[in-house]
Amino acid sequence: MSNERKLKGKIKYLIIVPIILALVLMVVVCATMGTDRKETLIASGVILAYILIVSVIYWKMRPVFSATFVDYALDQGRIQKELLKDLAVPYAILDTSGRILWCNKMFKEDICHNEKRAKKRMDYYFPELTSEVFDKVDDSSMELYYDDKTYNALIKKIDMTKVLTDNPEEKKNDEKVISFYLLDVTDLRFYMQENADQKLIAGLLYIDNYDEVMDSTEEVKHSILNALVDRKINMYLANIDAITKRLENDKYFFVFRQKYLQTLKDDKFSLIDEIKNINVGNEIPVTLSMGIGAGTDSFSDCYEYSKVAIGLALGRGGDQVAFKYGDKVTYYGGKSAGTEKTTRVKARVKAQAFEELLANKDKVIIMAHQRPDADAFGSAVGIYRLVTTLGKKGYIVLNEVTSAIKPVVSSFRAADSYDNLLLTSQQAINMVDDDTMLVICDVNRPSITECEELISLCKTVVVFDHHRQSNEAITNATLSYIEPFASSACEMITEMFQYISVKPRIKAVEADAMYAGILIDTDNFLNKTGVRTFEAASYLRKCGADIVRVRKMFRSGINELKERAQGISNAEIFMDVFALSYVEADESLGEAPTVPVAKVANELLNVDGIKASFVVTESKGTLYVSARSIGDVNVQIVMERFNGGGHANIAGVQLKDVHKEEFFDELKTVLKEMYTEGDI
Structure with missing residues (x-):
């Protein structure tokens, strides 16, 4: 009408x-x-x-x-x-709950299979299309799968009161309906996938410890070992139809199609473990690292990505695969702690490069990570001694003196010659000019440094660290010396003392600070301790470090002992191999008990059968986590799941606005998944 x-x-x-x-x-x-x-x-x-x-x-x-x-x-x-x-596209009209009101012939044939009445709800055919979905949808599209076909669904909500009439009497019984089109994109998706599968991916494979393995093997067996390693690598890569080229004795380049990438992921790059089983009398097992680049249409860009990826894999200690897909980096393997490098060639080269950079600068600002520990402050002191020996001014950025470094800092403040040594972040920012060098120690993640703004302000940035690299990195570093095999940053700086042109005269208080850094990071020479660690400690002892004096500095107070006892009493055993515990923070003390937490984590490793420990504390809206391991469990890759990091045996993370109950629930899920699948 x-x-x-x-x-x-x-x-x-x-x-x-x-x-x-x-x-x-x-x-x-x-x-x-x-x-x-x-x-x-x-x-x-x-x-x-x-x-x-x-x-x-x-x-x-x-x-x-x-x-x-x-x-x-x-x-x-x-x-x-x-x-x-008769439209050659499946089409239906639905009510707002998803029930089919009317559908065309094509919809009945392809979706309903010629049922006499197609009055079912849409979620009968597509379980994901619930009434809640239609309530929220006005005009959208989504991809659906049905009967081995892929459809692009076009969904539009239509207000029938606007379509039919403006007469108020006729609006009473009108409702909204949903127009539902299904466009078959199966072939399109198939050919798009085929095109993607044919893209070439570049990879680099490096044998981490080639020289060390050869040195540990009889000379007559070198050719046999080389042949076995080469054969194992070529056979593995032949399974993915890869083209392989050996560039050097310990370096390979390979190219393969993207269709085999998922095969490698599902296999978890088993070559890493297979290569370790080669034994022709070599005392050290062979380990390798791989860097794979993908995620771009340009093959040259893929190759550049692979070079970045192999650098990340080696920077994290090797024995793993780094896969860079565009801006995202994924790691596989890395369960072992790595093999210590006995050669000091790298230390000598970096020391000389640092000295050359310093020649054109007037002053050096040194900073470590937030809430610095003994190693962070000790390595900063070591760099200060290096730059002052070479005739430059040095300053250390320190915003907070935690209980972990309070005894060491007090000894410097008591000395007259260090009056202008310590700066706040703002003082350091005001001091920056073109002749300023920034040295970052004991950290390689910009977000957790004492003052991230300094990184962008200074034209010359140098990084010294012993932690494994993560996806977050300091990209504008002029010189970067990251040695994951080192026990501590203090060990690295101590080695550099021996290769600069002017031999430094280290004062006793400075030697104590650096010796304390090594001592704390190795848990009294029990963790990550190698030949070079003892050599560095011996050098510091010659320079005046006093073991008794250092021990007195780090004696525990009665409150700390109580907190450690509390942490041990709160411990629970998970999956028979993990110890989980917490320490309640006393807010009246003004800071989180991170030192007792770390010590509790170390002590829990003494429990029979425990392979890793995780201890937490909460303070001022932040959850502090300390993770320790002994044996084969790599706690670093566990902490990376929470955006943390560290070493294979020592790691941690700080989480904002997360309670310990939430963290432990998620941690248990992660540990169960990773331990069951053999990732840790």
Whole structure:
């Protein structure tokens, strides 16, 4: 009825407009020609006759016009309905809950399989299309899968009150409906995947410890070992149809198609473990690292990605795979702690490079990570001694003196020669100019340094660290010396003392600080301790480090002993190999008991059967986690799941606005998953 009224209104409008124009014309004729002339009377008569004829025709033909237009509209509606019914695209009309109100022939054939009545809800065919989905949708598209086909679903909500009429009486029973199209994109997705599968991916494979392995093997067996390693690598890469080229004795380049990438992931790059089983009398097992680059249409970019990836894998200690897909980096393996490098060539090269950079600078600002520990402060002191020996001014950024370094800092403040040594972040920022070098020690993640702003302000940035690298890195470093095999940053700096042109005269208080850094990071020479660690400690002893003095500095107070006892009493054993515990922080003390937490984590490793320990404490909205391990469990890759890091045996993380109950629930899930799958 409403459509008919609209149609009649439009026809009436088409008749009335000419009549009004005719009347206007008659007025114009009378006005221009005068009312008493014969021509005016004739023209007016003709116009009146026209008006009379049009009016009669309208009244006589009105029913015919209406019927003709209505029939035409109905015919058009039938045509559109038939076209929708035979449309070669599955189409349906749904109510707002997802129930099918009407569907075309194609929908019945492809989706309903010619059922007599397709009155089921849409989630019967597509479980993901629940009523909640349709409630939220107005106009969107999504990808759906049905009967081995992929569809692009176009969903649009239509308000029928706006489509049908503006009459309030007819709005009462009108509802919203959903228009639902399904476009079959199976072939399109297939060919897109085929195209992606044919893309080339670049990879680099380095044998981590080639020289060390050869040195530990009889010379007559070198060729046999080389042949076995080469054969194992080539056979593994042949399984993915890769082209392999040996660049050097310990370096390989390979190219393979992207279709085999998932095969390698599912296999978890088993070559890493297989290569370790080669034994022809070599005392040290062979380990290798791989860097793979993908995620770009340019093969040259893939190769550049692979070079970045292999650098990350080696920077994390080797024996693992780094896969760089665009900006995202994923790691596989890395379960072992790595093999210590006995050669000091790298230390000598870095020391000389550092000295050359320093030659053109006037002053050096040194900073470590937030809430610095003994190793962070000790290594900063070591760098200070290096730069002052070479005739430059040195300053250390220190915003907070924690209980972990309070005894050491106090000894420096008691000495007269270190009055201007320590700066706050703001003081350091104000001091920066073109002749300033920034040295970052014991950390390689910009977000947790004492003052991240300094990194962008200084043109020359140098990094010295012994932690494994993560995805977050200091990208503008002029010189970077990251040695994951080192026990501590203090060990690295101590080695560099021996290779600069001017031999430094280390004061006793400085030697104590560096010796304390090594002592704390190795847990009294029990963790990550190698030959070079003892050599560095011996050098510091010669320079005046006093073991008794250092031990007195780090004696525990009664409150710390109570906190450690509390942490041990709160411990629980998970999966028979993990110890989980917590220490309640005393807010009146003003800082988190991170030192007792770390010591509790170390002590829990003395429990029979425990392979790793995780101890936490909460303070001022931050959860501090210390992770320790002994044996094969790599706690670093566990902490990386929480955006933390560290070493294979010592790691940690700080989490904002996370409670210990939430953390332990997630940690248990991660440990169960990784331990079951052999990732740790």
